[in-house]
Amino acid sequence: MKLPPFAYRAPESLEEGLELLAAGEGEARILAGGQSLIPMLALRLARPSLLIELRRVPGLAGVHEDGSGLRIGALTTELVAERDPRVRAASPLLFEALEFVGHPAIRSRGTVGGSLCHADPAAELPAAALVLGAELTARSLARGTRTIPARDFFLGPYTTALEFDEVVTEVRVPAPPSSQGSCYLEVSRRPGDFAMVGVAAAVVRGGDRVLDLRLALSGVGDRPRLLTRDELELEGQDSPEVLFGQAGRSVAARIRPPEDLHASAAYRRHLSRVLTERALRTAFERAALQGGAASA
Amino acid sequence: MPESELGARGPLPIRLEVNGEERGGDVEARTTLADFLRDQLGLTGTHLGCEHGVCGACTVLLDSLPTRSCLVLAASADGCRVETVEGLARDGQLSRLQRAMWDSHSFQCGFCTPGFLIQATALLAENPTPTEAEVRHALSGNLCRCTGYESIVRGVLAACAGPERSGAESK
Amino acid sequence: MRPRVPAERYTGASVRRVEDERLLTGRGTFVADAHLPGMLHAAFHRSPLPHARIVAVNTEAARRAPGVVAVFDGAEMTQMASPVAALGAAPGSGGPVSFGILAMDKVRLVGDPVALVVAESRALAEDACELIVVEYEELAPVVTVEQALDPSLPAIFEELGGNRLFGPEVKVFGDVDGAFARADRVVRASIHQHRHQNVPMEGRAILASFDASSGQLLVRASTQGVNTTRQMLAQQLRMPLDRVRVVAEDVGGSFGLKFGASREEAACCAASRALGQPVRWVEDRWENLTVSGQAREESFEVEAAVTASGLILGLRVQMVIDSGAYPGFAPLVVDIVREMIPGPYRLGALSFSSSGVVTNKASYVAYRGPWAAETFVRERIVDLVAQELGISALEVRLRNLATRDEPPLRMVTGPSLAGITARESLLRAAEIVDLARFQERQLRLRDEGRYLGVGFATYIEPAPGPRQEGGEGNTEQVRVELDRDGLLLVHTAQMPHGQSHRTTLAQVAADEFGARLEQVRVMVGDSQQTPEGFGTGGSRFAAMAGGAALHGARRLRGKVLEAAAQILDLAPTDLDIWRGELVGPGVPGGGLPLAELISRIDLAARSGQLPPGVDVDLTATEDFDGGESGWSGGTHCCVVEVDPDTGLVRILRYLVVEDCGDLINPAVVDGQIRGGVAQGVGAVLLERSAYDPEGQYLSATLMDYLLPTALDVPHIEIEHLSPVRLDPDVNFRGVGEGGMIAAPPTICNAIADALSPFGAKVLEQHLPPARILELIGATSA
Known part of the structure; x- marks a missing residue:
């Protein structure tokens, strides 16, 4: 080999x-x-x-923070990002997703930009990037610099919006609203494996109400897709518990999960519902700790 | 695209520090760090168990971080510092971890051993008193088919139990 | 004489392994670590199709590729070597079928070797393999047992006239019809064990080096026994045995895989002979997972005749084994399953039908406890009987387990049950796990939507099994000799590949002889000096090799004492060897080091100072059949929690109560048990050798064939029962296989118990999360 x-x-x-x-x-x-x-x-x-x-090219690795969020150099390793206290503080969802990526000896080399550009449909970071509203900075000789929102970036399995001559240099992760809680959850065959189903979820909370929610799933299709309240066709006024149940059913109805050695399509569909509910519930609870409960 | 215009398949000269010594060689572009260590430097303690980055047997420290040497090109390690299982014992004295693993009957066939030793060395360097759960988590990317892991986990925990023993002491 | 108190003995103590210092410092030498001048590297062009006729093989481009020294196709290889059936493929049991070392007319599985490329590096050899063009005529793949029995599908071996390899063969023990006539009820089940495999961390590997001037082939092998490898290589290469020498150093695990010599290994030897240069082949993980061999795929139709009180009167069993592509170990496995299926139970009647089929999948090989299906089927049936009758599974086991003092004292299939402690192990396991209290907790938690379950499995394993009555002695030979440095050399045909034999055999010999442990060298892995014996397998080490070493050391000690007594003019009974010195009243200086004693014996012998009849050949060879040691066995108990939303299974507790006789080295014994249980955890929750309906292999990487990790295997509690000692000297028993035999049924029984509120019926061994949800009806199958 x-x-x-x-x-x-x-x-x-x-x-x-x-x-x-x-x-x-x-x-x-x-x-x-x-x-x-x-x-x-x-x-x-x-x-x-x-x-x-590009390891000899200066400036492609490193985490920076400004008022609007995080700027993560594309060649920043997953381990460096995971251990950076600014990532944990400013983007708990990204931190949580990073911890699910492979094993420490993988994260010590694997990069944030590399994982996004590889666009494995079962990978954690693409789903997190979608929910976080991340933007990727791409450079090429022909087109110069352009910014690609994560939701336009993933086109299919191992396929992105990058042209063959383009390189991602940076990932911008905007600061979440203070009333937002988030959660990344996944079930894999073994810890460290790719997800059978992974769910990145963010909930904006106002008192006991859900003001907004966003989801993206890994492992359930040809690419992760951002699912918003509108796209999930959720009723507005229900209690959070009812809403999360609705969201789970709506997700399950919308996806076309693959079948493979590790899980049937039916299992992935079922798990998508279960994990969607669990992730939204946890995100909602966390939002309270971050002040979302007080801002009603 | 003719090869000569854009880059060479090799030989590429590299220099790196391996177990504290300056080493170098000419490598093919496709040569992995693991194959370079084993075939060109004769450091066969680093084992290849899968060559696709899952089993962890080839784990080395690359600039102090545990890294799968089957997933790194030798050319990428140019200028880096590498530590392998051969470098764990100093002046003929086993490291504290090696002694603890010996005392704990940690291993059986010995093929996965170098990867576990390196991964555990990295863990203890960062967290000298891990809990059992932390040890299991840190070692969960290394596969052993013989032991069921309990003896390995116990060995790592034994290496951090109690005060440092002198190098000469051994059961 | 000094008393030999246990505290002064090595045997029974967890002494550190002599193997470890090298292995911990990166100085182990596995085949991939060996290098010879002029060494070339082999790679195989392999079939992408499971079943096809070969129309043409074009190797032209590969022969011209950079670094390529030679390419051999099937026709060329046939001139150089001819295959033999793998171990266990007895004549008349499905063979002989004809095939080549490399595929010639047909390919029979994905990965079947079609051509061998020898090049200056493995990478160059792989590059050249890609340039080989093979024209195929595809045949319908035969992937399942049902397909194998379908006469409309093409035969994998035309000479078989179909894909049935053997059977159905029916054997009847006891009054089966009577048992079913007396039964209150018949419990029926179709039970399936899935295909999984050994996956040693080091795959197969060989370094063949033919010396044209001497005509000698020197082979560095990764093997469980150098003699078997030598025998099979000589046969395949059509060479006299004395021209083949097989050497093995470190072996990176095997678990049954590395017996004899595979087709690929023979091909590399043939290539080395043809080229006059060393050729090394190190199987990569894709090859290992795809073609090295697979095990266990067996299905059973079972009927149990039971009374209302839970007595199992008789069993009717139909077994079908999926032997994969090339004939191998399957017929032998069937024989052992049949004999062992009564286990430690007072089963009075058995009808057993067995069949085997060939399919376009990797060939069936031995895998740790190869016959384990007998325990899986029996222990699952016991629980199903309990479920149907509404009696606790513990109760059903206790009603049916044999004891040492009441008839029957042997299995209905013949073997004596002398010395078993199965019942004691079950009672003790139930006590430790506090079954009554667990069941209270289980009921309480169900109300909270949490599903816990407990499972037991009780088994015995031949380790090495009861002495064969009247049969030809099945023995293990050990040669013990003293060298001039006073070292005790213990030669064995056992070939350790993780079992720590270099330590444990030294412990036994050191104690018996009176040497210090570091004075003993266990000599393995060189066919030029290894005694007769096929190698490590069948739990032969502890009782048979251990016993032979004990008796050998004892006899050699007697010789040394007698010669010493002559030299020193003392009575042999006044002398002793203790910690490597001759001691006793009258010994000069209070103690004579062995090396000095040996040179004095040697001098005395050569100068004729010893009377005739004193044996100064300081060697003792002993053959030992294991004595009365018989069975290892015990009970495993597992507590699981199943998450009914995700199907994930968490093992909350795993307990082993076992009896493998006297422990030579408790840490080594516990390591063997835990390693076996870990493989059982893998089998149930993670590992499956999966094929798609077209016969393509799906588990060809370690991302797909899932070995358990440190987070998947729980802490395993072990309690050793005090054994029944039937032999005057040797009561060690094998312990390598039991963990893997008992763990799958134990875990499946626990999961079945957890799922009982859902009415789920567990009839298979592989229970990944997706399957769990199907079983409880959360998703459709």
């Missing part, structure tokens, strides 16, 4: 990297942490002619 042959470059500047990527005409790939790409190479499921590693 050895990797197929490919060429390798580790340029010193982003411009040089972008030039290589463009010249590769779709046959070149960015090597970030490699925790998904290298297994695919080992199984000979991917055959890039050139791997471009």
